[in-house]
């Protein structure tokens with residue numbers, strides 16, 4: 126156990142803070158709408174700015190155009206990023222946090238050379254096509270078919286919940302290529318160009334009014350075999366590489382944002398008065414929940430340091446990332462539920478135009494935090510079975 | 520050393536170094552042999568026979584300066600040792616003894632310091648209650664440590680008045696009511712030292728959490744109903760997962776806070792307070808869940824689940840009313 130302070134890191138923090146204070150967009154990130162054009166334009170501009178400023182791909186190895194920052198530097202970056210109120214990744218989340226790390230670990234040299242620079246500049250938007258109507262928590266039950274014919278794989282079937290499909294250039298698509306194969310075997314991970322003929326996209330309206338998810342249909346879509354990442358029929362191991370990223374480092378920024386939201390709520394509870402004319406913070410119940418969440422934000426960050434300390438000697442985050450994912454999702458909901466309690470009647474009001482900075486909007490969106498990327502129930506199963514060695518059912 | 524200026528690279532490492540691990544392991548080995556938890560089923564409210572041997576091991580003097588007979592390390596190494604104490608339900612007098620020794624050394628009372636380190640004397644703990652104090656593990660001839668704000672005081676037995684023996688919630692510990700005298704043996708004003716006392720209580724809670732997790736998981740794997748281990752059922756599996764998460768969360772925060780305290784950062788007060796709160800809250804919730812997981816057996820006096828629950832209550836209350844801790848969590852400055 127060790128804590129080493131350094132002048133270099135203090136300088137790094139200063140540089141980050143200064144750059145962000147000048148460059149962070151004043152306007153909030155637009156919501157994801159049916160067509161999604163506003164958010165795409167906004168995020169592309171922001172990512173380009175990050176790239177030009179030398180802040181794109183901070184965790185990527187330098188050989189792929191990244192900064193190759195140490196974990197502590199990454200933590201500093203995310204802390205400052207959240208502090209500055211810089212935009213959440215939104216439609217660039219998949220390309221930056223899933224696709225790129227997967228390609229770096231599993232992609233061919235040609236795939237890396239073509240896609241990685243385009244991801245870094247924000248030119249391409251990616252989405253993740255894993256879930257299907259019959260394969261949600263039970264992801265291995267994928268049935269969308271791919272038939273290998275010469276240099277092409279012909280895809281038929283459908284995906285659901287694909288975030289940002291309506292604005293994506295590429296999709297991480299997992300399909301069953303070995304006829305008659307079961308479960309984790311016989312799957313292939315392939316890069317699907319979303320403009321190919323035979324693809325139909327149907328955006329789905331979410332309970333917060335945004336269009337977070339889409340259904341995607343494939344009717345004899347011909348994808349070149351060179352787009353396969355890893356080997357044909359070995360897609361599960363590639364998908365798992367992606368998912369472990371989703372459960373690990375990707376939560377850093379969310380955590381920092383949560384910590385700031387708790388501070389914001391404390392300020393709000395001091396400011397707002399209840400129907401009795403007294404500041405909300407004087408309510409013992411609210412105060413006690415706020416202090417609880419303040420302590421829990423700290424311990425969530427400490428868990429991240431613990432995970433990072435363990436991961437220092439390994440390329441991929443360990444299964445302990447599931448602890449962080451579980452805590453993060455449930456805490457997000459607690460924080461925004463409390464926000465609603467503090468807002469009281471004001472929580473019944475929403476801006477006429479959807480706004481991502483609106484607390485009520487964030488509250489409604491928080492319901493996704495225990496579903497997307499694996500439900501809380503599945504996360505508890507993983508902890509119970511893989512970390513604690515408890516028996517599986519059946 | 521736990522805090523250094525490397526000049527070029529900052530890092531926070533929450534995994535013990537091999538030297539730190541070896542210290543904790545040395546204590547753990549001794550405790551496994553001489554302090555099994557089931558010793559408490561038979562010897563209620565009596566001093567552990569092996570207290571002196573534990574002291575001779577150096578376990579109370581980890582952060583006492585070498586020239587005063589200690590090992591001369593810091594609070595980071597202390598929390599590792601006190602987590603081991605928690606795993607074996609060692610008396611909270613370990614906290615009193617360690618801090619009284621540090622206070623004695625700082626006060627030039629070298630003989631007293633050595634008596635404490637060698638196990639010839641023990642120091643229990645005073646917690647304000649009603650118009651007087653509760654005396655936890657303050658037996659005949661023992662010293663007593665009290666904290667208030669940033670002040671830490673050590674009292675000798677004859678400086679306590681109106682002593683009245685009580686029956687403790689945790690029957691494995693002694694408890695009395697009393698009043699502190701006006702002239703303590705030692706008074707020191709030291710913010711970091713007071714914070715370290717809270718942090719060590721949190722570290723002990725982490726140890727109890729570890730045992731709680733292992734006990735719950737063990738039972739979930741072995742107890743069979745409906746022809747399968749009960750751990751198959753998510754009504755059991757998920758609480759086990761929650762206990763494991765609670766243990767990970769609490770220890771992460773305690774370890775982190777120990778580094779901040781050692782480095783004397785301004786935010787250490789918040790981090791230690793958060794550590795005490797999270798460890799106490801998580802340990803309490805987990806101890807309850809462990810009883811439920813054990814079914815009827817969990818309700819008995821014969822299974823250790825009840826020992827864990829009661830010890831958690833004691834450690835949670837120790838030094839500060841959890842209600843007031845929650846309040847101060849809202850006030851303390853925080854750097855994020």
Ligand SMILES: Cc1cc2nc3c(=O)[nH]c(=O)nc-3n(C[C@H](O)[C@H](O)[C@H](O)COP(=O)(O)OP(=O)(O)OC[C@H]3O[C@@H](n4cnc5c(N)ncnc54)[C@H](O)[C@@H]3O)c2cc1C
Pocket residue numbers: 252253254255256257258260261262263285286287288289337338493496497498499500501502503506753
């Ligand atoms: C906002 C959002 C964005 C998403 N983005 C994407 C995306 O970009 N790409 C993608 O591929 N997918 C995406 N998903 C899909 C997501 O991964 C799935 O919704 C999730 O895995 C759950 O699957 P399901 O919806 O089919 O629910 P189901 O699996 O049908 O689950 C229904 C309920 O049953 C419970 N349950 C199921 N199995 C078990 C079990 N074994 N034990 C205990 N309880 C169980 C679940 O926890 C849940 O409460 C997204 C989802 C959301 C909400």
